Amino acid sequence: MKNITVLATGGTIAGVSHFPTDTVSYQPAVVSIEEILNEIGSIQSIATITSEQITQVDSADMSHDIWLQLANRINTLLNQPTVDGVVVTHGTDTLEETAYFLNLVIKSEKPVVLVGAMRPATAISPDGPMNLYNAILLATSSSAKGKGVLVALNDTINSSRDVTKTNTALQDTFKAPELGYLGYIVDSHPHFYRMPTRKHTYMAEFDITGITKLPQVDIIYGHVNDSGTLAHAAVAAGARGLVYAGLGNGNMSQQMKNVLSDIQRKGIVVVRGTRVGNGVVTRNGALDDDQNNFVVADTLSPQKARILLMLSLMKTSNPAEIQNMFWTY
Ligand code: ASP
Numbered sequence: 001m002k003n004i005t006v007l008a009t010g011g012t013i014a015g016v017s018h019f020p021t022d023t024v025s026y027q028p029a030v031v032s033i034e035e036i037l038n039e040i041g042s043i044q045s046i047a048t049i050t051s052e053q054i055t056q057v058d059s060a061d062m063s064h065d066i067w068l069q070l071a072n073r074i075n076t077l078l079n080q081p082t083v084d085g086v087v088v089t090h091g092t093d094t095l096e097e098t099a100y101f102l103n104l105v106i107k108s109e110k111p112v113v114l115v116g117a118m119r120p121a122t123a124i125s126p127d128g129p130m131n132l133y134n135a136i137l138l139a140t141s142s143s144a145k146g147k148g149v150l151v152a153l154n155d156t157i158n159s160s161r162d163v164t165k166t167n168t169a170l171q172d173t174f175k176a177p178e179l180g181y182l183g184y185i186v187d188s189h190p191h192f193y194r195m196p197t198r199k200h201t202y203m204a205e206f207d208i209t210g211i212t213k214l215p216q217v218d219i220i221y222g223h224v225n226d227s228g229t230l231a232h233a234a235v236a237a238g239a240r241g242l243v244y245a246g247l248g249n250g251n252m253s254q255q256m257k258n259v260l261s262d263i264q265r266k267g268i269v270v271v272r273g274t275r276v277g278n279g280v281v282t283r284n285g286a287l288d289d290d291q292n293n294f295v296v297a298d299t300l301s302p303q304k305a306r307i308l309l310m311l312s313l314m315k316t317s318n319p320a321e322i323q324n325m326f327w328t329y
Pocket of ligand 1: 012
């Protein structure tokens with residue numbers, strides 16, 4: 001049997017409600033990972049499982065400090081020949097961000113699977129136990145090796161780069177809209193149909209060994225009549241990079257173009273993303289990036305562009321080099 005370590009961080013999968021019919025009003029991050037695993041009778045038959053409670057938080061309280069702790073722990077575990085894979089239990093609200101961060105800093109081909117639940121553990125029909133069962137099963141599978149950090153909920157397998165939470169309350173919420181699932185898990189069998197095409201994990205150049213703080217990068221949400229107040233405030237508060245969740249193809253008003261160009265000339269890296277949710281932000285498309293020294297986010301959501309920009313800034317502040325990283329990851 002394969003050896004899988006489950007690292008628990010909290011979320012709804014560990015949540016408790018007053019009534020078994022409450023699926024959205026409850027207290028997340030209460031039940032320990034040991035109790036959750038004990039509730040799934042058949043789970044010890046698919047792997048030899050060890051677990052660690054890394055933290056116990058609503059994923060709104062996920063932080064860079066926990067990310068660094070989690071990533072270092074996963075790297076240490078996967079370095080051991082006796083560990084075959086890692087599963088991380090996580091709240092669903094920021095699961096996609098943690099998954100993409102790990103996708104860029106884990107130095108192993110072994111499976112790493114993030115899992116959560118939309119219904120608390122006390123619901124009449126919770127999704128957590130089956131999701132966790134499937135995630136552990138996926139982590140034991142050689143088919144999950146070398147595909148980067150995966151996200152497994154609701155019988156589906158997603159790539160951490162492309163997945164996002166698409167519905168605030170339904171179980172069927174984690175999707176890569178338009179780009180699609182990597183596969184399904186049916187009757188205890190993972191079925192893969194696609195591969196991530198961008199570099200990840202063991203191929204990535206980012207090293208968090210010894211790092212205690214990530215560079216400050218803020219997201220500015222584009223809208224009509226944006227005067228740039230928040231962009232200036234972010235820079236005044238120490239931002240080394242900004243992600244602009246722009247209009248359409250990362251577009252912005254003349255006013256914002258002036259504001260962000262001025263900010264860029266001060267040495268702050270500006271990434272043009274989009275608030276649209278799907279599609280490529282194209283270089284020199286909505287405006288002249290070569291002239292403004294902006295970087296485009298490609299298809300990364302603003303919250304994932306922020307993560308890649310933070311890691312990129314640990315290596316360089318050169319917009320051209322950072323643009324290459326956005327084409328690569
Ligand atoms: N608020 C919860 C969390 O992200 C939601 C969930 O896990 O579904 O921790």
